[in-house]
Amino acid sequence: MRTVVPITSQELSFVVAPKTIDGRSVLDLSRKLIQIPSVYGKETAIAEFIHSWMDENGFSPREIDVPEHGPDIVASFGSKSNPKIVLTGHMDTVEVMNGWQHDPFGAVVEDGLLYGLGSLDMKCGLAAMMLAFRRLAESDLADHAHVCFQAVSGEERLGDGTRKLIESGELDGASAVIVGEGFGGLKVATIGRRGGSYYDIDVQGVSSHGAIPHRGVNAIEDASRVITAISDMPMSKTGGVLSDELRPLSESQTVLRISGGSWSLSVPEKCSIRVVRCTIPGGKVDISDEFVSVIDSLGLKSKVSLRLNTDPKELYYPYMTPPNSPLVQAASRVLKRIVGTEPTLVCGVSEADDNLIAHALKIPTICMGPGETGNLARYHQPEEAISVAQLGPAANAYYELVRELISGS
Numbered sequence: 288m289r290t291v292v293p294i295t296s297q298e299l300s301f302v303v304a305p306k307t308i309d310g311r312s313v314l315d316l317s318r319k320l321i322q323i324p325s326v327y328g329k330e331t332a333i334a335e336f337i338h339s340w341m342d343e344n345g346f347s348p349r350e351i352d353v354p355e356h357g358p359d360i361v362a363s364f365g366s367k368s369n370p371k372i373v374l375t376g377h378m379d380t381v382e383v384m385n386g387w388q389h390d391p392f393g394a395v396v397e398d399g400l401l402y403g404l405g406s407l408d409m410k411c412g413l414a415a416m417m418l419a420f421r422r423l424a425e426s427d428l429a430d431h432a433h434v435c436f437q438a439v440s441g442e443e444r445l446g447d448g449t450r451k452l453i454e455s456g457e458l459d460g461a462s463a464v465i466v467g468e469g470f471g472g473l474k475v476a477t478i479g480r481r482g483g484s485y486y487d488i489d490v491q492g493v494s495s496h497g498a499i500p501h502r503g504v505n506a507i508e509d510a511s512r513v514i515t516a517i518s519d520m521p522m523s524k525t526g527g528v529l530s531d532e533l534r535p536l537s538e539s540q541t542v543l544r545i546s547g548g549s550w551s552l553s554v555p556e557k558c559s560i561r562v563v564r565c566t567i568p569g570g571k572v573d574i575s576d577e578f579v580s581v582i583d584s585l586g587l588k589s590k591v592s593l594r595l596n597t598d599p600k601e602l603y604y605p606y607m608t609p610p611n612s613p614l615v616q617a618a619s620r621v622l623k624r625i626v627g628t629e630p631t632l633v634c635g636v637s638e639a640d641d642n643l644i645a646h647a648l649k650i651p652t653i654c655m656g657p658g659e660t661g662n663l664a665r666y667h668q669p670e671e672a673i674s675v676a677q678l679g680p681a682a683n684a685y686y687e688l689v690r691e692l693i694s695g696s
């Protein structure tokens with residue numbers, strides 16, 4: 288734990304961008320959000336704070352109940368006859384990991400970095416969105432707009448809050464969705480994500496006395512042959528698309544779990560394997576037939592059965608918003624104006640709330656916001672921190688992007 292270090296005016300001089308929303312206000316609001324613990328499942332206090340903030344700023348926020356979580360908070364302004372633009376971000380964080388030296392809820396600024404649980408993922412993005420939303424409502428374009436703000440819970444646990452908003456129709460009719468996840472910071476825009484499909488493979492052998500194993504069929508040994516064979520399966524790549532690790536985007540496959548065995552001196556007759564296959568935009572989500580033909584070619588004595596887990600909470604579809612779509616083009620223009628360089632367009636390797644929105648509702652979706660790369664990319668890690676300098680520019684990027692979408696320029 289460290290004591291709070293006051294921010295000097297020198298540090299702030301580069302925070303205050305010569306734009307509409309100053310960095311100081313984004314920093315102040317970000318710190319307030321970080322100081323309210325909101326580990327997934329315990330989002331009620333932060334939801335109340337955001338509800339009151341929206342209230343005090345003249346909006347009429349609504350709460351959408353999310354079982355086992357704090358409520359989602361939604362607010363909007365403008366006329367429903369205008370194209371609906373959604374700004375959305377999650378309020379919850381992961382749990383406090385071992386290894387924090389700063390107070391994870393202290394929101395201390397040190398050497399230009401704001402430390403705290405959720406600083407990267409994604410309370411600063413949320414604060415920047417709230418201020419952009421308020422500024423938009425005050426702007427000359429407000430009459431031509433229909434802008435919705437959504438603060439969701441449960442993102443870190445299967446996207447419960449966003450699933451609820453989709454179910455309740457809160458995203459229906461949206462023409463563009465901007466998610467405040469800023470992996471990579473403002474030099475990057477995430478325009479797609481891989482999906483994830485989970486397979487369960489059951490290997491059924493034949494038991495026999497462990498001292499005379501040739502009379503049985505060892506399910507664990509056959510399962511290990513299955514694992515080796517599926518590990519050698521080819522992984523498709525997407526030509527020309529970069530992942531958020533700035534490498535060519537490819538499928539991947541991982542054995543997550545293996546269970547089976549025998550406690551007595553018997554040849555194990557059962558073994559189960561769980562595999563996750565991360566799929567690329569445009570790729571095949573259900574490759575059960577390919578798994579089956581690889582496994583069949585092994586000629587195992589065990590019986591092997593395979594099934595794709597179709598529980599909607601465990602099946603994420605990949606998506607990609609086309610780079611030439613009006614949303615991505617507008618975001619690129621805005622980020623270039625604010626940061627000075629054309630943003631790198633990437634496809635996220637991990638699934639998130641935007642998979643749900645883009646797949647279920649087929650709405651153009653993009654993720655952008657304050658974030659870090661390299662050693663500072665401490666997402667889901669202790670000592671999570673974000674450079675204060677990008678908070679003002681992030682709020683302005685949201686503000687300007689929505690303006691461009693409204694005015695269609």
Ligand SMILES: [Zn+2]
Pocket residue numbers: 377408409442468
């Ligand atoms: Zn996040």
